[in-house]
Amino acid sequence: xxxxxxxxxxxxxxxxxxxxxxxxxxxxxxxxxxxxxxxxxxxxxxxxxxxxxxxxxxxxxxxxxxxxxxxxxxxxxxxxxxxxxxxxxxxxxxxxxxxxxxxxxxxxxxxxxxxxxxxxxxxxxxxxxxxxxxxxxxxxxxxxxxxxxxxxxxxxxxxxxxxxxxxxxxxxxxxxxxxxxxxxxxxxxxxxxxxxxx
Ligand SMILES: C[S@@+](CC[C@H](N)C(=O)[O-])C[C@H]1O[C@@H](n2cnc3c(N)ncnc32)[C@H](O)[C@@H]1O
Numbered sequence: 001x002x003x004x005x006x007x008x009x010x011x012x013x014x015x016x017x018x019x020x021x022x023x024x025x026x027x028x029x030x031x032x033x034x035x036x037x038x039x040x041x042x043x044x045x046x047x048x049x050x051x052x053x054x055x056x057x058x059x060x061x062x063x064x065x066x067x068x069x070x071x072x073x074x075x076x077x078x079x080x081x082x083x084x085x086x087x088x089x090x091x092x093x094x095x096x097x098x099x100x101x102x103x104x105x106x107x108x109x110x111x112x113x114x115x116x117x118x119x120x121x122x123x124x125x126x127x128x129x130x131x132x133x134x135x136x137x138x139x140x141x142x143x144x145x146x147x148x149x150x151x152x153x154x155x156x157x158x159x160x161x162x163x164x165x166x167x168x169x170x171x172x173x174x175x176x177x178x179x180x181x182x183x184x185x186x187x188x189x190x191x192x193x194x195x196x197x198x
Pocket of ligand 1: 018019027056057058059060061062063079080081082085106107108109123124125126129130131
């Protein structure tokens with residue numbers, strides 16, 4: 001029996017880099033909600049019922065269902081570099097009776113959307129996996145509406161966890177102004193807005 005492939009998948013799940021789609025059961029562990037629940041994440045987003053929202057790296061949709069529920073007249077765009085993740089995410093949303101979403105297999109470093117398309121962009125345990133942060137942040141600023149919010153949530157024990165201070169410094173260096181930090185140091189959300197006019 002060749003164990004190389006499964007061992008490699010486990011190593012990728014518990015090491016740094018893109019989280020493997022074969023391991024989504026880890027993302028869906030019931031106890032995860034004690035660290036960062038879907039209600040907490042959704043409650044930290046500026047969601048009107050008709051909001052246009054982009055989730056980058058939804059994985060299997062642990063947070064997507066709650067957000068889609070809160071924007072019944074709006075739309076949730078789900079963009080992930082792994083199409084297999086999007087298939088699982090779509091299945092979860094449909095099982096919850098939700099249809100107000102669309103999936104986009106793409107890299108967050110080149111967003112396939114028009115300028116000023118979204119009221120909010122959110123990411124949970126994804127920022128540390130994006131290889132070219134600068135490109136992503138440039139794209140995020142482009143597709144956000146003028147009063148739109150970029151919301152980055154990080155929590156342990158994600159191997160790609162980045163501290164709020166490191167994320168805030170990166171945001172400031174690449175055109176965003178941090179607005180508020182919520183939660184605590186090992187499980188937090190940082191909301192930021194694009195700095196307009198330079
Ligand atoms: C650790 S999982 C988190 C999934 C989900 N946000 C959650 O918290 O359950 C990271 C996700 O980000 C996606 N991802 C990583 N790099 C990406 C990139 N550059 N563009 C889009 N998605 C990316 C991965 O495919 C994976 O689905």
